[in-house]
Amino acid sequence: MKSNIVFYWFRRDLRLEDNTALFHSLKSGFDVKPVFIFDEEIIDKLPENDARTSFIYKTLHKIDADLKKIGSSLLVKKGKPQVIWNDLLKEHSCKGLYLNRDYEPYALKRDKEVTFIFEKAGIPVNTYKDQVIFEKSEILKKDGTPYVVYTPFKNQWFKLFDEKKHLIEKDSSKLFHSFLNYTASFPSMEDLGFKVSTITVVPYKLDKLFNYDEVRDFPALDQTSYISPYLRFGQVSIRTMVKYALKTNKTFLSELIWREFFMQILFHFPNVVTNNFRKKYDAVSWRNNETEFEKWCKGETGYPIVDAGMRQLNATGYMHNRVRMITAGFLCKHLLIDWRWGEAYFAEKLLDYELSSNNGNWQWAAGTGCDAAPYFRIFNPIEQLKKFDKNLEYTKKWVRDLNELTYPQPIVDHKMARLRALEAYKKA
Incomplete structure (x- = not known):
């Protein structure tokens, strides 16, 4: 199938709403073909009935169903991303790849290799910040080195944080006509070599956050939000969560900042x-x-x-x-x-x-x-x-x-x- 398209690569941002790279791909002027790859480098190390794989599969199924309502589809593949992108480039006349950045050592290596494949073919790769408010080297000490203590990092986070700038949600709904009009069959769990897990992900409950600071240490109260898997795989955007935390509970906001602190530690000190x-x-x-x-x-x-x-x-x-x-x-x-x-x-x-x-x-x-x-x-x-x-x-x-x-x-x-x-x- 040949056409002038751009690819959008879903990774840990499994949502159609408030998704930075997806928003920009839909504004590119080309038809957008969304792709998700079950990366064998990761999947092969997990049991075939891993609960997280089932959770991702269920989310992808819903995204595909939403896309089918507007005449499009989600292309789901399993294998080595480098091989799959090579094959897809042979099948399509492609004008660009859009993706949100990931900061883990393996992801950085994989993305560098995929970027090389596209750029060698003369195709631009467009990357965006999406899973954090501040990334990489946006928060540094005066001497240009990364913070290694949380409280000064948090203080600087608040100093640089601008609600009007950092919490702009990317509304893609008016751009959905830009998705490529085509139909792809959605693979079954069996097709992909997976089995449904007996463990299920609990729906999150944001109403639990109002008195989070008072009840969070008492496990019998079960007053935590259960949002963490949804934030991990990107069914909910960090902007939505920070906006909600600002209105409801500063202690919960601190937990979101701890998440960014550890991400920048890993980025700057991958040997940890x-x-x-x-x-x-x-x-x-x-x-x-x-x-x-x-x-x-x-x-x-x-x-x-x-x-x-x-x-x-x-x-x-x-x-x-x-x-x-x-x-x-x-x-x-x-x-x-x-x-x-x-x-x-x-x-x-x-x-x-x-x-x-x-x-x-x-x-x-x-x-x-x-x-x-x-x-x-x-x-x-x-x-x-x-x-x-x-x-x-x-x-x-x-x-x-x-x-x-x-x-x-x-x-x-x-x-x-x-x-x-x-x-x-x-x-x-």
Whole structure:
């Protein structure tokens, strides 16, 4: 099929509304052919019934249905993006590629290779900022270096933030006539080699955010928004969320800024993916006991709040934020297991897994990160339970055998583990 078109490449921006690169592609003067690629480099590392794959598939199906209402379609492919774009360029007379920027190390490498393919063919690649308010080097210290402490970064974020400039939503609805008029059949899950997951993504609830600062630490209240997977895959734009947070809750806005802080840390210091941000902690002598790690993964540590969090994660792909801190701290400090083990397990299970935030928060918990909890801050899981789930409502929901003889004894004594961790970190 030959025609003068431009491609729009959906990635982590799975929406037709308020989508920067899509908006500009529709204004290009050419017909727009939207494409999504299930990248084998990513997909092949996941189980065939991964919940996130099912979530993306369901979202793409809805986008395709919306496009079919206006006489267009979404082209869905699976494979290596570089190979697929090479093939598509042979089939089409193309005038440009439009996409929103991604900042993770693998994405940067992939996008550089795809850009080379297009530019070699004399076709421009148009990239845009979309998933953040500030990107790359837009927020720097006076000496031109990136911030590595959150509070000064946040202060500068607010200093540079202009509601009129940064929260302009891109209304594409009047431009939908620019989508290419054609029909493509939408592949089934089986066609793509996927199976439907038994884990589903919960609908988000923004009405929960009004008193977020007062209730966010108490898992039994279940007063979090569940927005994170939708923000991760771009079903909701960051502009919409910041606008909403400004009106409702500044604490929630701070969480959105933490997300951008960790993104710029990853962009400027990509070695954090596999290395401690603070090199001095390279000398920590991790115990890395595989049996204890397995018990932590299964939620069988004998510490109820830790076990409740891990069992919630395994069953649903979610874990309450306060409980994430407790479970991560327990693995690193009580069991002296390398944060990278825990980070990889969360990456496999979390529906809202995002490399920058997962890495940043694990390094925070381990005390090895840029703006980390000091090494001597060691959460007492017994006190945390009393403080944040004193009636055991959350804990009993997930640890059904809490009062049974089958429930395990604590795998480690808190007092001993605390002293052991302090000693290991001091030595390092």
